[in-house]
Amino acid sequence: MSAVPAAPHPASADGSESVEQRYNLLLHPPRPRSGWQVVPARVTAMCVVELRKLRHDRAELYTRAVQPALWLLIFGQTFSRIKAIPTGDVPYVDYLAPGIIAQSAMFIAIFYGIMIIWERDSGVLTKLLVTPTPRAALVAGKAFAAGVKAVIQGAVVVVIAALMGVALTWNPLRLLAAAVVVVLGSAFFSCLSMTIAAVVLTRDRLMGIGQAITMPLFFASNALYPVVLMPGWLQAVSKANPLSYQVDALRGLLIGTPAHLAADCGVLVLAALVGITAAAALLGRLAR
């Protein structure tokens, strides 16, 4: 498009020359980015916002660390002692740690839709929807911002697990790959949450649905126990559950168990794309 600068009004009360000097940049619209650059630019913008919010208020980071710590400390330690879950040569708490990282990331992402509803009620979303941001780019930005938050949460769980003596890898490439896996999983679950938000439109309903689906998603995955221990029908559910692929990849990367990294990442990328498409298609409901 042709970006036409707003014409300065000749009759400025302050004297047009000095006003033009002081506000010269506000007279010329920025040059639009070309097509392919838009999505990464919007994703970066949303991730920067998320990081800035975390910098201003870390309380959420600390309070959210309590639950995964309890899972590792109480559930992990107890089941390590009673040896009820066969995990081969891997101590149970080691086996559990990647599952808890995935779980805490999912918990953050699955309630991300509440933020979208808050942003809608407060006008923030409305304003973003009037910017030159395609809805898919806006949703992708929000999804990856949820991923950034989840990665920071995951890092906290990694530290807790390391303090408990879990033998996690410290290979930077593997840790980086684990972060990518967490981002992809969170992108899917946050999009699922935004999709539900666009359907139910209220925080209360979304809270109810979020609470109703988080535990089934968690228990119907390989986060706590190997899939082979599950009954057949639950194994089928687990195969359709993106959390299982996230946990499988994290286990392979962080504690070196056999994993199907390519398939896991493929499923997570596909799930994230489907989630972004669905949430972007329904985002208009939140604008009305």
Place this chain on the structure above:
Amino acid sequence: MSAEGGTGGVAAVRCTGLTYAFGRTRAVDGVDLRVEQGEVFGLLGPNGAGKTTTLRSITTLLPVPPGVIEIFGRDAARRKMAVRRLLGYVPQQLSADGALTGRENVDLFARVFDVPRRERHERVEQALAAVGLAGAADRLAATYSGGMVRLLELAQALVSAPRLLVLDEPTIGLDPIARGNVWERIAGIRAATGMTVLVTTHSMEEADQRCDRLALLHRGRVRALGTPGELKDGLVAHQGEGSPPPSLEDVFRHVAGGELDGPGDQREDQRGEFGDVRRTRRTASRVG
């Protein structure tokens, strides 16, 4: 009646037969409107008159068919992104993010409007200075007064050098001093940039004092259009000399006929009005 003004050339906003319905209720019912470049144009009317729906259609938030709305000659249905680059939008709700500082709030909008990194900082500073918030830029927006939040929202809208500033009830809930301050900033910005301002209000006094031209909306239709002086003169001509000087409220009562107070005003579906009132009260409550 037709609300086409028209002084030739490309209009800042042109609506032709704009109609929008929520369910069975037509919130906007055949609005024809032409806003000239550089003017402050007010959409005036009570809750549920169709002001916000008209504004949301103009800002591309609500889907409209091609050919109905043009912004500086660009079709709002076919060239959404191009239209959005011309807009600076301040919704009715207090839409600044309280978890970010003033500077970060403006920076977000610089990013989503593709302001390049090399000029982003300076542009954000200029936008903050233009609304008088440079000194409070590093405080969290949650600590701002209602008037300051409105000014911050203006800075967010200004940072992309829009040609059309769209303000939905910009002074709702503010005390008279903050109200005057917001309007003075809007006037100053308009003088410095020559931008067009489209504003909704249900304050007859503000519309009288601050707008170059007005459209009086009632039940989704434009009932009168002109400068405040023309509208009042029209009523004097109708009532005859010797009657007390009319206010805009008198004009409004005249053009709305008995529909303002009578039982006929109770519409079957009150969705638009209810939504308006809820939004208004929420904003007023946040402003304090």
